[in-house]
Amino acid sequence: MPFYHKLGKIPHKRHTIFKKPDGSLYYEELFGTIGFDGMSSNLYHEQRPTQVKEIGKRKDVAPKIAEANNIQSYRFRGFEVPPISDYLESRKTVLTNSDCSIILAAPKASTENYFYKNADADEMIFIHKGTGKLRTQFGNLNFKYGDYLIIPRGTIYKLNFKTEDNRFFIVESRRPIYTPKRYRNHFGQLLEHSPFCERDIRRPEELETHNEKGEFLIKIKKQDQLFDMLYATHPFDVVGYDGYNYPYAFSIHDFEPITGRIHQPPPVHQTFETDAFVVCSFCPRLYDYHPESIPAPYNHSNIDSDEVLYYVDGDFMSRNDIEAGHISLHPAGIPHGPHPGAAERSIGKTETEELAVMVDTFKPLKVTEEAMKIADGDYFKSWL
Numbered sequence: 001m002p003f004y005h006k007l008g009k010i011p012h013k014r015h016t017i018f019k020k021p022d023g024s025l026y027y028e029e030l031f032g033t034i035g036f037d038g039m040s041s042n043l044y045h046e047q048r049p050t051q052v053k054e055i056g057k058r059k060d061v062a063p064k065i066a067e068a069n070n071i072q073s074y075r076f077r078g079f080e081v082p083p084i085s086d087y088l089e090s091r092k093t094v095l096t097n098s099d100c101s102i103i104l105a106a107p108k109a110s111t112e113n114y115f116y117k118n119a120d121a122d123e124m125i126f127i128h129k130g131t132g133k134l135r136t137q138f139g140n141l142n143f144k145y146g147d148y149l150i151i152p153r154g155t156i157y158k159l160n161f162k163t164e165d166n167r168f169f170i171v172e173s174r175r176p177i178y179t180p181k182r183y184r185n186h187f188g189q190l191l192e193h194s195p196f197c198e199r200d201i202r203r204p205e206e207l208e209t210h211n212e213k214g215e216f217l218i219k220i221k222k223q224d225q226l227f228d229m230l231y232a233t234h235p236f237d238v239v240g241y242d243g244y245n246y247p248y249a250f251s252i253h254d255f256e257p258i259t260g261r262i263h264q265p266p267p268v269h270q271t272f273e274t275d276a277f278v279v280c281s282f283c284p285r286l287y288d289y290h291p292e293s294i295p296a297p298y299n300h301s302n303i304d305s306d307e308v309l310y311y312v313d314g315d316f317m318s319r320n321d322i323e324a325g326h327i328s329l330h331p332a333g334i335p336h337g338p339h340p341g342a343a344e345r346s347i348g349k350t351e352t353e354e355l356a357v358m359v360d361t362f363k364p365l366k367v368t369e370e371a372m373k374i375a376d377g378d379y380f381k382s383w384l
């Protein structure tokens, strides 16, 4: 996150002697990105964070592709993805390209016997259902319905759930995830026209420091392999850190919609950006107030991006027969638009309760075998 955060105890100067009460040293780790050019944090550990004991089995978790060259619009019924106890087992990749993967997950049980680290990608986890706690070496973040959790690659984490009823919409991004540049000034401060501000960004608190030796399993995802790495020290042994690279939370309910006299284009809903895709939040808002405005969107050709909409809650005015948990995929190269009657139906409406998350990818998405299990194969004819 592009603003400074500090938690726990740190020495006055970087890269200087920092002593424990017994006179021995704490161990510093620079957690950085894009070589030494990107955001970084400096962490101070009780133990050296490098103590690998064993490299165990590996598992290939590369998504299995059903349609690599897709031109068909799809609807996927996301809530038909089955709940599974284990968090990693529950993650089902439905759409993917070389920049990102879109994943649905319905985990029932908290992560108990292992820690997880995604070394391939930043993760954006949107909480559709569930309440709990994200536990990391940077401290903990409580989450609930409507939260986006942004977890930078390399973060070691566990998830604790309050109940078994959890539903996540996840984007794994091989490109760093940022907030939109146009909403930040030269110094990184969020500007007055930004639809959210620093007060809406929740940073980690409640640093857990476990100074323990033993056997600690971290499942590390790298190059679509899940490696079992056994460490000799507890991964959450940080006494303090500071910097710019850490997980954070932002609630979709804190996004302040930008409205206008006539229909506003999707970029006004933009929440996150990468150089390979954008994420937009469609939130309850007042409709366009020109006396002759048509609140429903116009037909549009996304010539150079695939459009994925994940429907969260409320009434989806432009679509017939869309429910919470559904995903629509409108691929690049062909126009799409409101369903028959939706434009007419929208005239005179003053507000919407719709809540949805949109991901527009600049490279085409491949449709996976997991997606085909929950696909509506006739959706592409639904405009006839």
Ligand SMILES: [Fe+2]
Pocket (backbone or CB within 6 Å): 300, 307, 330, 336
């Ligand atoms: Fe669209």
